Amino acid sequence: MQSTFSGLELAKRGIMAHQRALQTVGHNLTNASTEGYSRQRVEFTPTHPLYRPGLNRAETPGQIGQGVDIARVERVRDELLDRRIITALGNESYWTTRERYVLQLEQVYNEPGDSSVRSLMDRFWDGWQELSLYPDQRASREAVLQRGEALVEGVRNRYQNLDRIRTMVEEEIRGGVKQINTLISDISDLNREIVKVRAAGDNPNDLLDRRDLLVDRLSEHLDITVDERNPDEFSVYTAGYHIVQGRIARPFGLEPNRQNSGYSEVVWSHSGEAIRFRGGSLGALQELRDGDLREEIQALDTLVVNVADLVNEIHREGYGVNGRSGVDFFVEHPAVLDAQGNIDINQDGQLDHSYIFRVSGANSLDLKSQIGLAGTLRLSASSAAGPGGIVEVPYRARDTVEDVIARINNSGAEVTARLNRQGQLELKGTAAADRDTPDFVLRHLEDSGQFLTGYSGLLSESGPAGAFVWNQADAVLGLRGENSLGASPSYSVAPLQNPSGWIAVNPEIQREPLSIASSLSVAGEPGEIGDGRAAQAIAQIRNTPVGIGREETLDDYFADSVARVGLKGERAELSLRTSERIRKDLTDLRQSISGVNLDEELAQMIKFQHGYQAAARFITTVDRMLDTIINRLGS
Incomplete structure (x- = not known):
């Protein structure tokens, strides 16, 4: 009742x-x-x-x-919309970070400009051209010296700027990891409190808002996904692994990079396994430091090491007006002091690798001659280029030497080919794509036929038995011996890391500019004072195919470098504008639903x-x- x-x-x-x-x-x-x-x-x-x-x-x-x-x-909340916003925030943060640093890259290149490396190099070649016209004048040699020093200073300045930006990125990575770990810990703590409130029969609305805000901030750093199927086991994933699972937090750690201890690897703190991110600001920073900036420094190193090598090759043959010969114009520092390039990578007291930059065959070849041979070259490459980091380059009987050289340079191998001044086949190591692989080191040269063996006089034997492999000491002893004329393969040890940071004009030439070579020998006799052939040969390097990659000449190389950075900047700007609009539309929609x-x-x-x-x-x-x-x- x-x-x-x-x-x-x-x-x-x-x-x-x-x-x-x-x-x-x-x-x-x-x-x-x-x-x-x-x-x-x-x-x-x-x-x-x-x-x-x-x-x-x-x-x-x-x-x-x-x-x-x-x-x-x-x-009032739309969970599906929240997930879309998490992705949008990560994309926007990724492109914001990339655009900020690519803009700094464009400022470093300063192209076109009077102080750019390209302008300094053009004046350097002009100095050699002028010396070829006035080989008997000291003023022409002084001009070459001054322009050489200006080029060296410009190269070093660009390297220092690139290295400074890379250091800034490294510092931001370290700071970002600390912020991420704090967010991960805070989210797991909130999960614990939310479970307690729900167990008491209440709705922890303010705690849920706080957690969603932290997830949004975390998504700006990482590419994450969220799993809310079990309210008591709210989980956050990245790269396929949990970083938050209910009350469990799995933060990240930092370990020194094996190749460069000045930089850090982001690792799982519980296993020490390195991790690479694909989105968010941290993913962009890793990509910039280990991708874009490393590639730009490698491009500058490639330019420097090849220009120095090509100039020194001619300059050593030439004679100065004081009769000096065999003098390098640029200083070259080897990566190891061992004459055969042997090094102990494992640091166990045993020499186990050979760091060789360049090898040249013993025989003189003609670019236009058909080789009359068939076989397959197996050359070292990045791990992504082929199984085992090896690419295969086939050649046929009707191919010319020029065809085979072009095929090597366009194969994706980390090896370039050309004929040197004596017409000998010259193979050089390039910058390595894999971060754990040293730059400018030949790692594998093998020929199933006779092109690298009897034809060019480089390897001693066909097939795997006669291959040049770098993961052993005294690898150069496997090169072919002297030919019938007494010539033998030559080689040079790989340069010290980052040659663009230490390149310099030879102090001997700085003390005595008259040692700058301008003439070449005639019939075994020292060059005459009025002979400018050596200077002319050095000046012609500017427009001569030099074998520094797919680019034919140094001008092509500069054009490609500048275009590459410009296109990166354009893409980053357009992508950022697009991601900003997407994020704004989504956040405005959420505000209309959830906002007060x-x-x-x-x-x-x-x-x-x-x-x-x-x-x-x-x-x-x-x-x-x-x-x-x-x-x-x-x-």
């Missing part, structure tokens, strides 16, 4: 429900400017009626309602205020009824 006082209880529920709704409106209004806050809504539900179906049910028509209850206080609208909240406040007043008026009415029953009946 329904109680006489049930009306008071019903009205009390109404007052308490609308009071809670008003408090929720106030909570929304005061957090309108709070970052990451989602507006909350009170969900009303009718209280269970007095009579439910049953044998003891009173014989009364219908169910008697008992007022209103609060089912839950929920935050002051006008809407004020309208809700008026509605709940009226509901509160109506419930209060209902209590007054019930009170009068009870007063009539208690105090006036029966008097």
Whole structure:
């Protein structure tokens, strides 16, 4: 039977429900400017009626309602939209980071400009051209010396700027890892608190907002995915692994790079395994440091090591006006002091590798001659170029020497080929694509036929038995011996790391510019003072195919380098604008759904205020009824 006082209880529920709704409106209004806050809504539900179906049910028509209850206080949020925003934030952060640093790269190149490396090199070649016209004048040699020193200074300045940017990226990586680890720890702590609140039967709306905000910030650093299928095991993944799983946090660590201890590898702290990210600011930073900036430094190193090698090759043959010969114009520092390039990589006391930059065959070849041979060259390459880091270059009987050289240079092998001044086949190591592989080191040369053996006089034997392999000491001893004319293969040890950072003009030439070579010997006799053939040969390096990769000449090489950086900048700018628009559209949509609208909240406040007043008026009415029953009946 329904109680006489049930009306008071019903009205009390109404007052308490609308009071809670008003408090929720106030909570929304005061957090309108709070970052990451989602507006909350009170969900009303009718209280269970007095009579439910049953044998003891009173014989009364219908169910008697008992007022209103609060089912839950929920935050307004679209989870699918949140996941799209996580991806959009990562993309925008990735391109923002790339654009910022690529812009600095463009400023370093300063092309076109009077102080650019290209301009300095053009003046350097012009100096040699002028010396070829006036080989007997000291002023021409002074000009070559000054322009050579200006070129060296310009190259070093570019290297230092690139290295400085790379160091900035490294510092940002280290700082980013610390921020990421803090976010991971905070998210796992929030997971623990959220589970406790839910266990008590409440909705932890503010904690959920805080966690979502931290996830958004984490997505700016990493390419992450979120799994909310189990509310008590909220998980965050990156690169296929958990970084947060409920209350468990798996942060990252930093380990020194094996090839360059000045840089760090991001590793899993629990296993020490290195990890590469594909998105977010950290992914962009890794790509910039180990990709773009490393490639630009390698490109500059490639230019420097080849120019120095080509200039020195001619300069050693030439004679200065003081009769000096055999003098290098540029200083070249070998990576190892061992004359055969032997080095102990494992640091176990045993020489185990050979660092050789260049090998030349013993036989003189003609570019236009058909080789009349067939076979396959197997040359070292990056791990991505072929199985085992080897590419195969076939050659046929009707191929000319020029055809085979072009095929080598376009094969993707980390080996370049050309004919030197004596017409000998010359193979050089290039910059390595793999980070754990040293630059400018020949690692594998093999020929199934006779092109590298009897024809060019470089290898001693065909097939694997006669291959040149770098992972052994004294690898150069496997080169072919002297030919019938007494010539033998020559080689040079790989240069010290980053030659663009230490390149210099020979101090001997700086002390005595008259040692700068301008003439070549005639019939075994020293060159004459008025002979400018050596200077002319050096000047012609500018427009001569020099075999420094797919680019034919140094001008082609410069054009490719500048275009490469320019295209990277253009792509980063366009991609950033696109990702910004996508992110803005998504965040605006989320704000329209989850954000606090002051006008809407004020309208809700008026509605709940009226509901509160109506419930209060209902209590007054019930009170009068009870007063009539208690105090006036029966008097």
